[in-house]
Amino acid sequence: xxxxxxxxxxxxxxxxxxxxxxxxxxxxxxxxxxxxxxxxxxxxxxxxxxxxxxxxxxxxxxxxxxxxxxxxxxxxxxxxxxxxxxxxxxxxxxxxxxxxxxxxxxxxxxxxxxxxxxxxxxxxxxxxxxxxxxxxxxxxxxxxxxxxxxxxxxxxxxxxxxxxxxxxxxxxxxxxxxxxxxxxxxxxxxxxxxxxxxxxxxxxxxxxxxxxxxxxxxxxxxxxxxxxxxxxxxxxxxxxxxxxxxxxxxxxxxxxxxxxxxxx
Numbered sequence: 104x105x106x107x108x109x110x111x112x113x114x115x116x117x118x119x120x121x122x123x124x125x126x127x128x129x130x131x132x133x134x135x136x137x138x139x140x141x142x143x144x145x146x147x148x149x150x151x152x153x154x155x156x157x158x159x160x161x162x163x164x165x166x167x168x169x170x171x172x173x174x175x176x177x178x179x180x181x182x183x184x185x186x187x188x189x190x191x192x193x194x195x196x197x198x199x200x201x202x203x204x205x206x207x208x209x210x211x212x213x214x215x216x217x218x219x220x221x222x223x224x225x226x227x228x229x230x231x232x233x234x235x236x237x238x239x240x241x242x243x244x245x246x247x248x249x250x251x252x253x254x255x256x257x258x259x260x261x262x263x264x265x266x267x268x269x270x271x272x273x274x275x276x277x278x279x280x281x282x283x284x285x286x287x288x289x290x291x292x293x294x295x296x297x298x299x300x301x302x303x304x305x306x307x308x309x310x311x312x313x314x315x316x317x318x319x320x321x322x323x324x325x326x327x328x329x330x331x332x333x334x335x336x337x338x339x340x341x342x343x344x345x346x347x348x349x350x351x352x353x354x355x356x357x358x359x360x361x362x363x364x365x366x367x
Contacts, residue, residue, distance in 0.1 A: 141337045146204050146251060148258050149342045151192035157181055160194050160206040160239075167241030175304060189213035193258050195242070195251045198340075205242035205251035209262055211235045219274055219310060222300040226291065229312060232269030235262070256286065257333045258341050263315045265343060271315060274300055274308035286329075287321055288313040 151157050161181055169176035185192060185208065195205035210217055217236040219225070237259050242248040263271055275283050277297070288311035292298060297307035322330045 140335070141339055144250070144254065144338060144340045145199065146195050146197050146247075146254075147340045147342065148193055148195045148205075148254050151194050156194055157185060157192060159196070159203040160185075160192050160208075163203040163206050163243065164239055164241040166243070170244070184208075184210065184218065187215070189215070191262065193255055193262075195255060204247060205255055206239065207237055207241075207255045207259060208239040209235055209237055209259060211266065211268065217272060218302045219272060219300070222274075222302050223292070223298055223310060225272075225310075229270060229272070229291065233267060234270050234272055235259075235266070235268045236272045236274075238274075253329065253332065254338065254341065257338070258343065260315070260318060260333065261341065262343055268315050271313045272310065273312075274303065274310050276306055276308050280309045280311065283311050283313075286313070287318070287325065287327070 151160055158181065161179060165176045165179045167176075168179060184190060187210070189211040191209045193205075193207045193209065194203060196202065197204055212220075212234045217234055218238060219236055240252070240255065242251045242255070259271065262268075271288075272291070273283055273288065280295075290296065291310040291312050295309060297309055299305045300308045319334050322334065
């Protein structure tokens with residue numbers, strides 16, 4: 104009889120634990136949903152998947168670069184690396200008329216070294232991981248351009264998370280380098296050291312890097328003013344489901360590439 108009572112008590116205890124676990128799970132889901140408040144934008148951000156979209160991206164590049172480097176902007180066209188395996192072109196478009204408002208190219212070391220590695224030798228701690236380099240950032244002028252830029256940065260982070268990237272790497276000229284500094288990117292070479300980059304016309308750039316896996320914690324600990332926007336707000340207008348369609352099985356830079364990187 105005592106054994107039966109003990110069995111009944113154990114069964115009841117297990118049921119109580121299961122019920123408590125289920126309540127906890129529901130509370131966690133509710134908490135996550137509360138944090139991920141949806142916020143709509145007057146534009147969308149997606150990955151380019153057709154030539155006419157790529158030409159839209161080049162058009163906004165020319166406009167953006169033309170404000171600071173007009174001679175360089177005049178020569179801009181579709182680049183061979185825009186179609187390289189392991190590369191994704193982000194395009195922000197107005198919902199009103201489909202006009203391009205911003206773009207960013209994300210290149211990974213999935214199949215070949217990053218462009219920046221053709222200009223400088225990265226330190227050892229950046230040579231063994233999965234890397235992504237953000238290049239060809241361009242946005243429209245005015246207030247809308249500043250919002251688009253932040254959405255592109257957020258898209259970069261989400262893309263890197265999805266593709267299990269270890270480090271985001273960028274090269275930035277002055278004064279744009281301060282924007283990445285404000286987003287807690289760190290110098291790769293010395294404190295605010297500018298190095299001529301052969302892949303961007305030998306213009307002096309800083310090389311900065313941001314570790315993907317600790318970005319959320321670092322931004323929260325720093326009480327970053329954009330923490331809620333980037334990490335706690337759901338933006339349904341960001342669509343990164345269409346992965347780089349040129350991805351193939353053969354890898355060069357990182358043999359342990361996950362299946363998610365192939366869009367599967």
